[in-house]
Amino acid sequence: MFSYFIKRLLYALPIAIGVTVFVFSLVYMGGDPLDAVLPDDATAADVQEIKEIYGFDKPLPVQYIRWLGRAITGDFGTSIGTGLPVADELGRALVNTLILAICSALTGFPFAVFLGTLAGYNHGQRADKIVSGFAITGVSVPHYWLAIVMVIVFSVELNILPSLGMGPGGSEDWTLDWAHAKHLILPVIGGSIISMGIIARSMRAAVAEILNQEFVRALRSKGLSESRIAYHVMKNALPSILGVVGLEIGSLMGGSILIETIFSWPGAGFLLNEAIFRRDLPVLQGTILVLAMFFVILNLIVDISQTFVDKRIIRT
Amino acid sequence: MSANINKPRTYWQSVRSRLRRDPVTLTCAGIIIGIVLLSIFAPLIAPANPYDANMMKRLAPIGSPGYPLGADELGRDMLSRLIYGGRISLIMGLVPVFIALIIGASCGLVAGYVGGRTNMLIMRTMDIFYAFPSIMLAIAISGAIGAGIENGLLSLTLVFIPPITRVSETITVQIKSLDFIDAARASGASNSRIILSHIIVNALGPIFIYCTSLVSVSIIIASGLSFLGLGVSPPEADWGLMLSTLRQSIYVNPWVCALPGVMIFTTSLCFNLMSDGLRSAMDMKM
Numbered sequence: 001m002f003s004y005f006i007k008r009l010l011y012a013l014p015i016a017i018g019v020t021v022f023v024f025s026l027v028y029m030g031g032d033p034l035d036a037v038l039p040d041d042a043t044a045a046d047v048q049e050i051k052e053i054y055g056f057d058k059p060l061p062v063q064y065i066r067w068l069g070r071a072i073t074g075d076f077g078t079s080i081g082t083g084l085p086v087a088d089e090l091g092r093a094l095v096n097t098l099i100l101a102i103c104s105a106l107t108g109f110p111f112a113v114f115l116g117t118l119a120g121y122n123h124g125q126r127a128d129k130i131v132s133g134f135a136i137t138g139v140s141v142p143h144y145w146l147a148i149v150m151v152i153v154f155s156v157e158l159n160i161l162p163s164l165g166m167g168p169g170g171s172e173d174w175t176l177d178w179a180h181a182k183h184l185i186l187p188v189i190g191g192s193i194i195s196m197g198i199i200a201r202s203m204r205a206a207v208a209e210i211l212n213q214e215f216v217r218a219l220r221s222k223g224l225s226e227s228r229i230a231y232h233v234m235k236n237a238l239p240s241i242l243g244v245v246g247l248e249i250g251s252l253m254g255g256s257i258l259i260e261t262i263f264s265w266p267g268a269g270f271l272l273n274e275a276i277f278r279r280d281l282p283v284l285q286g287t288i289l290v291l292a293m294f295f296v297i298l299n300l301i302v303d304i305s306q307t308f309v310d311k312r313i314i315r316t
Numbered sequence: 317m318s319a320n321i322n323k324p325r326t327y328w329q330s331v332r333s334r335l336r337r338d339p340v341t342l343t344c345a346g347i348i349i350g351i352v353l354l355s356i357f358a359p360l361i362a363p364a365n366p367y368d369a370n371m372m373k374r375l376a377p378i379g380s381p382g383y384p385l386g387a388d389e390l391g392r393d394m395l396s397r398l399i400y401g402g403r404i405s406l407i408m409g410l411v412p413v414f415i416a417l418i419i420g421a422s423c424g425l426v427a428g429y430v431g432g433r434t435n436m437l438i439m440r441t442m443d444i445f446y447a448f449p450s451i452m453l454a455i456a457i458s459g460a461i462g463a464g465i466e467n468g469l470l471s472l473t474l475v476f477i478p479p480i481t482r483v484s485e486t487i488t489v490q491i492k493s494l495d496f497i498d499a500a501r502a503s504g505a506s507n508s509r510i511i512l513s514h515i516i517v518n519a520l521g522p523i524f525i526y527c528t529s530l531v532s533v534s535i536i537i538a539s540g541l542s543f544l545g546l547g548v549s550p551p552e553a554d555w556g557l558m559l560s561t562l563r564q565s566i567y568v569n570p571w572v573c574a575l576p577g578v579m580i581f582t583t584s585l586c587f588n589l590m591s592d593g594l595r596s597a598m599d600m601k602m
């Protein structure tokens with residue numbers, strides 16, 4: 001078991017390094033990174049000076065190592081737009097995105113798991129058809145459009161839910177009360193709808209497949225009660241639940257840009273959107289690096305917890 | 317299913333007969349063909365010029381005379397813009413998946429067939445891109461290289477290569493382990509012959525079905541890119557961009573503003589339902 005953890009960790013390492021190389025190269029994909037900051041009338045001497053200050057005069061591998069060294073210690077440079085350290089802005093934004101992701105994961109995901117299980121148990125029957133219909137709608141709907149429609153219905157027409165910000169009067173200090181919770185409702189639904197569809201669909205497939213296996217028939221024929229059988233079914237479905245839920249939590253964090261933009265939710269996605277428009281490359285780079293690393297670590301945790309649940313899944 | 321023993325059906329005959337009895341899949345295929353035809357023949361079908369602005373008709377409600385689906389924030393006919401909008405949206409949905417299919421399937425076939433170090437190299441490289449949720453990867457690349465159709469197509473293609481490679485690799489490994497491949501090798505078939513006439517023929521169906529479900533993802537992400545201003549630029553008619561510019565007007569005429577999203581949703585839903593239908597007609601597990 002322990003050697004498996006080490007192996008899994010060693011397997012994640014090259015991926016993490018690959019991710020840093022990719023994120024580092026993002027800055028060079030759009031041409032000379034200094035074009036965005038330099039004024040048009042900058043002289044060649046000015047350009048050279050700026051290059052030296054930022055270290056752009058060094059060869060790429062040296063730049064990468066220096067950038068990586070700083071990034072590991074939490075130094076992502078300074079934002080071109082605000083002049084503040086990227087890490088400060090990003091830290092605040094990540095907390096806000098986490099609030100959104102955790103609320104979605106705690107409300108929408110268990111509900112989706114329940115719906116998927118229900119559909120799997122009633123394979124081919126009416127309950128299955130209704131749930132499957134909802135699930136395929138969930139995976140097909142452009143969630144940013146759904147968010148706008150919800151704003152139209154609940155904010156414009158009915159005027160019962162707020163459509164902007166994360167608290168009354170644009171407050172960014174989040175506390176758990178009704179006034180703040182009201183601001184959460186629409187972003188949580190909009191942000192988690194696709195994930196909920198995906199989770200419900202994979203749960204349905206997993207449960208239906210397990211119910212078809214011989215051991216369930218054996219349990220039934222030996223007279224075990226349905227609730228005890230359900231326990232065995234869920235135990236067998238747990239690795240796939242963990243897998244898909246873990247993946248979708250990652251998507252909630254990384255895919256938050258559209259929802260956060262629509263609801264002006266001051267999270268990492270909102271920051272990313274601003275960074276793209278200001279061509280604020282340090283912010284863009286830092287945000288994407290942190291979100292991707294979060295995803296790598298999440299995958300690692302999911303894989304390891306899957307092996308805890310089911311020892312047979314030790315992967316090579 | 318009652319099988320007619322005297323006349324055994326070929327695989328594709330039974331797939332076709334299953335599809336014929338699946339009204340949902342047929343309807344979705346019909347709607348998709350309809351949207352494609354509307355886009356191709358947009359200049360003939362659209363009642364008005366999609367770029368003709370009329371300040372007097374700004375945000376005219378649905379059902380206004382001369383503006384059956386209302387008018388947008390610059391007074392342009394919504395119906396015509398929606399018809400024209402399918403052109404870019406469909407291209408952005410289909411082209412990246414198609415290019416990624418060619419590249420990804422080739423990588424997956426090679427990785428799965430050759431195995432060993434080559435497999436490791438290809439699959440571990442793909443794993444790096446798996447560390448990014450697809451929307452984020454598309455936005456990261458588009459955000460870094462800048463807005464525009466070509467850049468959008470490029471970033472979406474890069475998003476879809478890893479999943480297609482992974483699926484193709486899995487399928488190739490499965491087929492490679494079947495007995496008839498051994499039989500072919502024993503009878504002296506060369507590697508290229510085995511790949512071309514045995515593996516590709518059997519792997520392409522499942523890979524293709526997988527790709528039809530990616531088209532829906534591609535349309536949603538592509539419109540999302542336009543929505544963020546990373547796709548086409550105004551005044552071009554594109555569903556995602558229209559949704560984005562009309563968003564400012566939801567307090568004036570909310571339901572006209574929601575229309576472009578209806579088109580994105582319908583197209584993506586039809587691709588997903590069609591993909592599901594094809595999958596069960598071809599009796600495949602993914």
